[in-house]
Amino acid sequence: MTSLHSRHINPLILANLNGSNWHISDYEARGGYVQLKKILSEKIPPEQVIASVKASGLRGRGGAGFPTGLKWSFMPRQLPGDKYLVCNSDEGEPGTFKDRDILRYNPHSLIEGMAIAAYAMGIPVGYNYIHGEIWREYEIFEEALEEARKAGYLGNKICGSDFSFQLHAHHGYGAYICGEETALLESLEGKKGQPRYKPPFPASFGLYGKPTTINNTETFAAVPFLLQVSPEAYLALGKPNNGGTKIFSISGDVELPGNYEIPLGTPFAKLLELAGGMRGGKKIKAVIPGGSSAPVVPGEMMMSTSMDYDSIAKAGSMLGSGAVIVMDDTRCMVKSLLRLSYFYHEESCGQCTPCREGTGWLWKMVNRIEHGQGRVEDLELLNDVAGNIMGRTICALGDAAAMPVRGMLKHYMSEFEYHIEHKRCLVPQYV
Numbered sequence: 034m035t036s037l038h039s040r041h042i043n044p045l046i047l048a049n050l051n052g053s054n055w056h057i058s059d060y061e062a063r064g065g066y067v068q069l070k071k072i073l074s075e076k077i078p079p080e081q082v083i084a085s086v087k088a089s090g091l092r093g094r095g096g097a098g099f100p101t102g103l104k105w106s107f108m109p110r111q112l113p114g115d116k117y118l119v120c121n122s123d124e125g126e127p128g129t130f131k132d133r134d135i136l137r138y139n140p141h142s143l144i145e146g147m148a149i150a151a152y153a154m155g156i157p158v159g160y161n162y163i164h165g166e167i168w169r170e171y172e173i174f175e176e177a178l179e180e181a182r183k184a185g186y187l188g189n190k191i192c193g194s195d196f197s198f199q200l201h202a203h204h205g206y207g208a209y210i211c212g213e214e215t216a217l218l219e220s221l222e223g224k225k226g227q228p229r230y231k232p233p234f235p236a237s238f239g240l241y242g243k244p245t246t247i248n249n250t251e252t253f254a255a256v257p258f259l260l261q262v263s264p265e266a267y268l269a270l271g272k273p274n275n276g277g278t279k280i281f282s283i284s285g286d287v288e289l290p291g292n293y294e295i296p297l298g299t300p301f302a303k304l305l306e307l308a309g310g311m312r313g314g315k316k317i318k319a320v321i322p323g324g325s326s327a328p329v330v331p332g333e334m335m336m337s338t339s340m341d342y343d344s345i346a347k348a349g350s351m352l353g354s355g356a357v358i359v360m361d362d363t364r365c366m367v368k369s370l371l372r373l374s375y376f377y378h379e380e381s382c383g384q385c386t387p388c389r390e391g392t393g394w395l396w397k398m399v400n401r402i403e404h405g406q407g408r409v410e411d412l413e414l415l416n417d418v419a420g421n422i423m424g425r426t427i428c429a430l431g432d433a434a435a436m437p438v439r440g441m442l443k444h445y446m447s448e449f450e451y452h453i454e455h456k457r458c459l460v461p462q463y464v
Contacts, residue, residue, distance in 0.1 A: 043294060043296055046255060050138040057177070066253045068149065073152070074194070080150065083105045084102070090271065104248070105150065110155040119161075120247075121162060122250045123211045126325055127210050129356040131281075136163065143174075143367060146255065150248070159200045160200075161202050164207065205220060208226050208382075210430060213228050228384065272341060282355060287305065288310055301339065319332055319444070321360075367452050369441075388422060395434060398418070400436075419434075
């Protein structure tokens with residue numbers, strides 16, 4: 034079953050795709066590479082390209098939501114020597130599967146977006162770091178790269194201009210930590226994927242110690258489309274500070290799990306409707322709105338929330354990567370947290386003591402509660418351990434492990450208390 038659905042609202046990146054029309058001739062027929070050719074033929078100043086991206090309100094689609102144009106402006110364009118552009122396609126967080134669909138359904142949008150970004154920042158070489166557990170998508174992207182090179186959209190003197198840009202694909206090794214941008218750079222250099230201290234930031238000390246700009250797959254893929262419709266029109270698709278469309282990967286207890294591209298600011302209730310509603314007509318209980326690291330939001334609260342960075346933050350969570358995990362009223366929050374805690378315990382790189390030791394403690398305590406061996410004092414201890422992890426690690430994996438714990442305890446404390454008192458689950462389980 035494909036995870037791509039045609040039930041979108043104002044789609045740009047996922048518009049008119051059927052799984053086989055990803056080749057360069059198909060992309061060009063949909064208006065592909067027109068923006069790159071226009072920029073190069075009209076010799077549009079790089080500063081103007083960056084200004085257009087700023088005006089569009091495009092924010093990073095990988096999780097942090099940092100303004101893309103502002104990030105591009107950090108690159109010291111006139112600095113002599115090597116500079117690098119890196120795409121983070123290391124999509125490994127539970128609930129995320131949008132970037133892999135861009136790679137297999139519309140890879141040329143990513144290539145064009147990266148070429149435009151490279152021109153805007155004066156970067157001659159780029160890499161796309163692709164998650165190690167998606168092989169076919171890597172093969173498709175390699176084929177798309179070769180098509181772009183043969184057509185003159187990559188390589189030396191692109192489209193007869195003075196601009197040259199070499200783009201390469203790099204297959205990762207499946208480690209979740211390599212989704213953190215500096216761990217990705219370490220892995221790309223052939224070293225163990227472990228995060229670096231920041232500062233210095235990649236814009237000044239990135240790949241091989243040179244200035245580097247890193248963006249997510251969806252972020253780069255959006256660039257040709259925001260230029261095509263105009264930055265102002267792209268911004269108007271969403272809402273202030275939340276420009277354009279966003280791909281949401283919705284999974285869990287819905288009838289039609291998959292990827293849906295909708296304008297930022299669309300009500301969650303509409304997204305749920307696009308996904309066919311709750312599976313089996315059951316009642317919505319909880320939603321994790323931004324990937325497994327985002328704090329859970331009760332279903333009723335989520336039904337009155339819009340899908341944009343600011344609205345989700347007001348609800349006490351994060352939009353993150355846009356991975357929406359929906360749970361119905363048969364789901365046990367203790368069991369759900371157990372699975373998440375085990376994931377972060379297993380994926381910790383071990384570099385920081387609070388994360389290396391603390392994620393293990395969290396998992397062990399939740400495991401104890403789930404299996405009828407919990408103690409009343411475990412609830413306070415869970416909160417304390419989570420609090421002592423947050424903000425005390427080199428990267429955000431520690432926070433990613435702690436926030437689900439705190440969110441579950443905040444909204445579903447009664448289920449944890451019931452497990453401890455009665456040695457069993459409060460809610461019925463699937464047979």
